[in-house]
Amino acid sequence: KTLSQFIAETQREVPFQTGDLARLIQDISIAAKIVNREINKAGLADMLGAAGSANIHGEDVQKLDEFANDEFLSVFRAGDACCVIASEENEKVIPLVHEFSHRAKYAVLIDPIDGSSNTEVNVSIGTIFSIYTRLSENGPGTEADCLQKGTAQVAAGYVIYGSCTMLVYSTGNGVNGFTLDPSIGEFCLSHPNMRIPEGKFYSINEGNFQRFEEGIQKFITYCQEEKSGSASPYISRHIGSMVADFHRNLIKGGVFIYPASKEYLKGKLRLMYECNPMAFLIEQAGGKASDGYNRILEINPYNIHQRTPLIIGSVEMVEEVEHFLKQNTSPSFKNPPKAIINF
């Protein structure tokens, strides 16, 4: 069953839908196919490496980041369902002004390519998107349309460009995964109604161990310790590309952690276009997502680029991490040194 057939079928289940959200998901899938094509030949088409510029966060922009951002922006501009975009690659939101702005219902937040530095070493990377119904009445969308709590999302998903390319998304009625069949150029339903199992993978950049809060350090040590004389059941798996680490855990179970650290006081990952969409998906798949203390989806946003610590995956493992954090917040971390990056 192709994505188009799946959307047509689910459209019938939800009465009075105008089809705008369906169109938006279709548009995202088209841009994803184009980005996928460039990623697959990145090494040949000189799309690897830095574009020679820095983005608004001062991070080297990879050529694919720019290409992907342009592709997704152009499909949203060409359509009539989106009134405003917030992208990791753009400092300000981008209000869409077109003849249909007055009736474009959705705000889209996107990380066009997450983990682009992995392209050079042929590691899976991803696109992450989050969709809200606009709050403003009409005309081009506004920043306020983008700055909504994660609980208000109407849809969210990601594309993983890996050994195969998949689109995984939810509109609030469960999570479905579609695998791109290059022979027909269609995303086909391959993972219906995805549910995260309880698992034993823990995924974290242990290189930052000395900079983590004591609770995180104790969780990692707990995972490594033998249990009643037998080997620890926990398995460390960390790819360093959040979409890939998330996708493995969604299928096999486990927890992905990018916590606060002395360097990143609020964690490194972005709330609005990385953590909120992934939190929406994981809850739809029966999992959990928190910043260690609060449900990610309940965080009140103040800036489209704000960061948050992220602990996401199987309920049992997320709650184990939360347990260690609640028990052990070391005093040194309460008064951290001037953080290098705390926005």
Ligand code: P6P
């Ligand atoms: P670190 C990739 O740059 C990314 O945004 C995520 O995909 C990944 O989980 C994280 O950063 C890796 O960050 O600090 O461990 O290199």
